Amino acid sequence: MSDVTIFAPSPTLTVTVEEHDGEPDIHLHAGGQGVWQARMLVGLGASVTMCCTLTGEIGRMLRHLLEDEGLTVVGVERPGKASAYVHDRRGGERRIVAESEGEPLARHDLDELYGVALRDGLQSGLVILSGPAGGETLPADTYRRLAADLRRGGAKVVVDLAGKRLVAALEGGVDVLKVSEEELVADGLLVDGSPAALLATMRDLHRRGAAAVIVSRGSKPLLLLDSDGFVEVESPRMEVADMRGAGDSLTAGVAAGLARGESVREAVVTGAAAGALNVTRHGLGTGDPETIEQLRESVTVRELVDNSAAGVTQPVTGHVSPDGLAALADPRPPDAEVPR
Template identity: 75%
Template sequence: MSDVTIFAPSPTLTVTVEEHGGEPDIHVHAGGQGVWQARMLLRLGASVTMCCTLTGEVGGMLRHLLEDEGIGVAGLERPGRGSAYVHDRRGGHRSVIAETEGEPLARHDLDELYGLTLREGLESKLTILSGPAGDEALPSDTYRRLAADLREGGAKVVVDLAGERLAAAVDGGVDVLKVSDEELIRGGLVENESVAEIMKAMRTLHQRGADAVIVSRATDPFLLLDAQGFAEVTQPRMAVADTRGAGDSLTAGVVSAMARGERPRDAVITGAAAGALNVTRHGLGTGDAEAISKLRESVTVREIIDDSAAHISQPVTGHVSPDGLAALARPEDER
């Protein structure tokens, strides 16, 4: 039994061409959101089983790559065209040579993958629901059903999703939802990136079924809402090599701490450190556990007092009494 189960419907075979010593240097890896999360979880000492489809020749290669990294694979093998891409980075930026999202899951394949995920998720008691390679891979409602069924069986559910898949999972009920401010805008959940607007959306998501909500904000401090209220989490600022995968490392860091029994409010410290370290590397979802442990010391978490009716939203460093809250709610000239 693994510490964490990851639902990753369609992992991607990645082929990246770089340059070393004036010659092409070709790298072949497993990729995609669920893979990046699994990779970071392994670095942080958690064991992982990935529930996924392994399609055609691409799928056969993906199984070997995943298992070589130490990721357990509960895979549904099927014929067809799997998700893959070829990128050229020799010019200092990514140029797309070829890419495919692969083929959508047929009904019977989806049923089999759903059953695999329930079995593994109920055994591990902690499951991440991650997104597929393409929008057409599977119905969004799959995430609602999986979230509801896993929680009904006593498992904790963490989701890192956007759009219709995010909405579906929240309707099913989740323990932790992680989403970026950009994804909230694209999904029409906020009109702008202001803290007040984001906090309003977080309240709505919390009321709909997300016990804890984490919103990442690029280089700005990210926000947390749970049963205790709002908090602002500030990560150490690192020199950026590649920002891709930082959000997935954040999610993996949170989940690794939850697997050790921490509450989301405490687990975000590891998540913040893992996300910060990931941007210093070209390998997505990679990092050194000792370095992440050291970076935890540079993460700050500040409680945010929020009284929406009084239009108050400000960070505080400690406990505030009811009298103090009342004072904050009064107009400035009455204080």
Template identity: 65%
Template sequence: MTIEDHPFGAEVHVHAGGQGVWQARMLLRLGVSVTMCAVLTGETGRVMRHLLEDEGIDVSAIEREGRGSAYIHDRRGGERIAVVEDEGEPIGRHELDELYGMMLKEGMASHAVILSGPAGEEALPADTYRRLASDLRDTGTLVLADLAGERLAAALEGGVDVLKVSHEELIDDGLIPDDSLHEIMGAMRALRDRGAAVVVVSRSSDPLLLLDEHGFLEVRTPELEVADTRGAGDLLTAGIAAGLATGESARSAVTLGAAAGAMNVTRHGLGSGDRDAIGRLREKVSVRPIADELDADIEQPVTGRVSPDGLVALLETEDEQ
């Protein structure tokens, strides 16, 4: 729940939220059907199901009684002030077994699966992500992970097709000492060695980086006025998933993800954005290969299109695939 100012008094908004919800919402806006798997708990869970289904999201859920995750934020003063934030109760063993089976069933019926983080740190065991990543990939499903900490490590052990992580999360997890390109690129190589076929690192307002079997790419979007930065990284992942689900390569899909994430910062609604506007912004995304760390330090002008070297790299990638 969010309380905002209105000329005639306080205005209360009730929304479904969280990493997976924002990603599902963006996938729908990009024209991709999506099923959300979750545990819905108590009164907030019952409200959540209705809100999600009203948006057109298919919900496959385990329902239970108890205290569900929720928050109340007050934005009447212009800034977001947390009044109440509750992570809810952890998932029990029997509920986890049901949830796992449901996620496997829905995952095997999908082109791609995003593994997102739960509402609370104690919601479910991190090893669940290792098992899911391994089992889903063994069935031929594309697996994307947007995780950090123990959950990231567990997913890597299972193996993922695409890993998205922010440079702040790399620092928080002790994988890099600072945000220098040299350190980030080294961490990306290590993450590939640990089980990620493609690694994407968002770097706040700096160009994001992608590493696959062909090497590094730098992906730059036009600078837009920021209304709210929350959720931009999640929508980057959703855009990549949408591209992969419709048959694009990771190097192509990352431009859709970059545009979706960039468009989101111009809005207060998380997971929102106009599909046509995102498509137009995607045309302005600039891509260039990075041969090594020294090349990465060379500033490149924003041309509003793929650079010649980047175009050659993309064409070579498509030919090889």
């Protein structure tokens, strides 16, 4: 039984051409949101089962690549065209040579994938629902049904989704929702860029089914809303090599903390540190655990007073170390008697 199960409907075969000593340097990897999350989780010491489809000859290659990275792969094999891309980065910028989102899942394949994800997710007790490569790969309602069934069985559900899939997952209910401010704007869920509007949107997402809401904001501190209120989490500033994969590393770091028994407020510190390290690297979802652990000490957490109706949103605490985060989650006054 793995620590974390990841629902990854359509992993992607990635071919990237770079240059080394004046010669082409070709890299072949498994990619896609669920893969990048899994890669970071393994780096943080968690065991991972990936439930996915493996399509055609590309799918057979992906199985080997995923297993070589230490994942337990539960794959639904099917014929057809898989998700893949070829990118040329020799000029310093990423140039698309060819891309394919793959083919939508047939009903039988979707039923089989749903079944294995439910089985393995209930066994591990912690599941990340990640998005597919293409918008038409599977019905959005799959996320509602799977989130609801997993939580009824006692599993915790973490989602990093947008659009119709986000709305569907909320209807099923989730323990942690991670979304970017940019995605909220694109989905029409955030039309006013003010801090008060963002906090109001987070409260709405909380009411609609997310026990905890994490919103990443690019280079700005991320925000977390849970049952105890809002906190602002600021990562250390790092020199950026590639921003892609930072959000997936954040999600993976949160899941790794939850798998260790941490609260969401503790786990988000690991997530923030993992995301900060990932931007310094060209490999998406990568980073060594020792450096992430060191960066955790540089993460700043501030509890926020939200009085949006009066136009006031401000931090009320300064830096909180990871060891002190438990106090933020404890609603008792400082002089309250501790039960024995």
